Amino acid sequence: MYCRAMAYGTAPPVSPPFQRSDQLNRESSSDLAIRHGIRDVPTEWDDRINSDLKATILDEIYPSLWLVGQRSPVHVDPLHKQVLKNRAITIAEDPKLHLVWYYNTVYIKPLPVYLLNHAIWEAHLPEPVGEAPEHRSRYDKYRAALGFLRSYGLLIRHESDFIIAQRANLLPKYVSFQRFQIFIQPFRSCSDDQVSLRYQYGQLRLTRLNWAVRIIKFYRIISRKQTQERLPWNYQEQxxxxxxxxxxxxxxxxxxxxxxxxxxxxxxxxxxxxxxxxxxxxxxxxxxxxxxxxxxxxxxxxxxxxxxxxxxxxxxxxxxxxxxx
Missing domain, CATH: 1.10.287 (Helix Hairpins)
Structure with a gap:
C-alpha cells in the first residue's frame, strides 16, 4: 500500500503504509516499550515518538529555510556518496540533527525499531481523520514518521548504502537488504504534502542553520514577536x-x-x-x-x-x- 495525497477529513485511515507481512520487527508492544525505556501506555508512546521524530526548531523556522537549504525531498546524498565526500557518519539521537552536516561530518539518527513494527503503527501512529486539535497533533506525528522513513529510503538506495548503514549501527543487524527494500518502497513514494515541514527539505548545513536561528532570534527580539518555542542562539553548539x-x-x-x-x-x-x-x-x-x-x-x-x-x-x-x- 503506497502513500498517496490526503487532506483533513477527506481520506480514510491508511495506516500503516506497509503490509503486516512486510514488517521487519515482530516484537510485542511491551517488549518494544522496555527496549525504549518507557511504559507500554499511549501517553508515553506519544512522548517517545515525538521526541524521536519531531524536529521542532526546523518546523518553526520553516518559512525561512529556503534561504539556507534546497527545498527538495531528493536533496539527500545516499550513504555511499556521503563517504565519497569524506563525511564521517555520526549517530545523533536528537531528530533536529538528522541529515544535518558539518564540514566532514554528517549526523544521522538511527532508525527506531518500533517504526518497523506493524502493531505500533496501528496503535500509536494511525493516520488521523478530522480537524479536531487532537487529530492535528496525531497528524503531525504521523507526517513526521512518514518523512523520517522517506529520508531513509533516500539514504539507502543501493546495497552498498545498506552495508554502510548496518556498519554505522543505523539499522538492526537482523534486517536483510531484500526485506528492507520491500519495506521502505511505500515510503519512497510519499509526497511533500504528506510529510512534516522539516522533511520537505533534505540535508542541511549546520553552519547555515546556526546563522539562520541567530538572525531569526535577533529579529524576534527587536520586533518583540513572541512565539511558543524560544529559539537558541545556536542551532547546535560545536x-x-x-x-x-x-x-x-x-x-x-x-x-x-x-x-x-x-x-x-x-x-x-x-x-x-x-x-x-x-x-x-x-x-x-x-x-x-x-x-x-x-x-x-x-x-x-x-x-x-x-x-x-x-x-x-x-x-x-x-x-x-x-x-x-
Missing part, C-alpha cells in the same frame, strides 16, 4: 571549550590585524617620504613601494571578500528561483 573559540576566531582577527598594520605602516612610509628633502632616489622608491603595498592590500581584501559575496549572491538567487518555481 565549540565546547574556550580554546576552540580562540582557534576559530583568532585566525580571521590576526589576518585583519596584519592587513591593517601593513596599510598603516605603508601610509607612514609614504608620508615620511613625501616630507623628506634628501636622497631623492630613496624617497621615490619608498613612495612607490608604499603605494604598491596599499594597492596590494586593497586587492587582497577584494580577492578574499568578493568570492564570498559572489557565492552568497548566487545561492540567494538560486534559492529565490527555486522558491518561485
Amino acid at each position: 565549540l565546547w571549550q574556550t580554546s576552540q573559540h580562540i582557534q576559530k576566531y583568532a585566525t580571521p582577527l590576526i589576518f585583519v590585524f596584519a592587513v591593517l598594520s601593513l596599510i598603516l605602516s605603508s601610509m607612514q612610509v609614504a608620508f615620511a617620504a613625501r616630507e623628506a628633502t634628501t636622497w631623492d632616489a630613496f624617497v621615490r622608491v619608498s613612495w612607490g613601494f608604499s603605494i604598491a603595498i596599499l594597492v596590494f592590500a586593497a586587492t587582497l581584501g577584494v580577492l578574499v571578500i568578493a568570492p564570498v559575496l559572489l557565492v552568497v549572491i548566487v545561492h540567494y538567487r538560486s534559492a529565490v528561483r527555486r522558491r518561485t518555481q
Whole structure:
C-alpha cells in the first residue's frame, strides 16, 4: 500500500503504509516499550515518538529555510556518496540533527525499531481523520514518521548504502537488504504534502542553520514577536571549550590585524617620504613601494571578500528561483 495525497477529513485511515507481512520487527508492544525505556501506555508512546521524530526548531523556522537549504525531498546524498565526500557518519539521537552536516561530518539518527513494527503503527501512529486539535497533533506525528522513513529510503538506495548503514549501527543487524527494500518502497513514494515541514527539505548545513536561528532570534527580539518555542542562539553548539573559540576566531582577527598594520605602516612610509628633502632616489622608491603595498592590500581584501559575496549572491538567487518555481 503506497502513500498517496490526503487532506483533513477527506481520506480514510491508511495506516500503516506497509503490509503486516512486510514488517521487519515482530516484537510485542511491551517488549518494544522496555527496549525504549518507557511504559507500554499511549501517553508515553506519544512522548517517545515525538521526541524521536519531531524536529521542532526546523518546523518553526520553516518559512525561512529556503534561504539556507534546497527545498527538495531528493536533496539527500545516499550513504555511499556521503563517504565519497569524506563525511564521517555520526549517530545523533536528537531528530533536529538528522541529515544535518558539518564540514566532514554528517549526523544521522538511527532508525527506531518500533517504526518497523506493524502493531505500533496501528496503535500509536494511525493516520488521523478530522480537524479536531487532537487529530492535528496525531497528524503531525504521523507526517513526521512518514518523512523520517522517506529520508531513509533516500539514504539507502543501493546495497552498498545498506552495508554502510548496518556498519554505522543505523539499522538492526537482523534486517536483510531484500526485506528492507520491500519495506521502505511505500515510503519512497510519499509526497511533500504528506510529510512534516522539516522533511520537505533534505540535508542541511549546520553552519547555515546556526546563522539562520541567530538572525531569526535577533529579529524576534527587536520586533518583540513572541512565539511558543524560544529559539537558541545556536542551532547546535560545536565549540565546547574556550580554546576552540580562540582557534576559530583568532585566525580571521590576526589576518585583519596584519592587513591593517601593513596599510598603516605603508601610509607612514609614504608620508615620511613625501616630507623628506634628501636622497631623492630613496624617497621615490619608498613612495612607490608604499603605494604598491596599499594597492596590494586593497586587492587582497577584494580577492578574499568578493568570492564570498559572489557565492552568497548566487545561492540567494538560486534559492529565490527555486522558491518561485
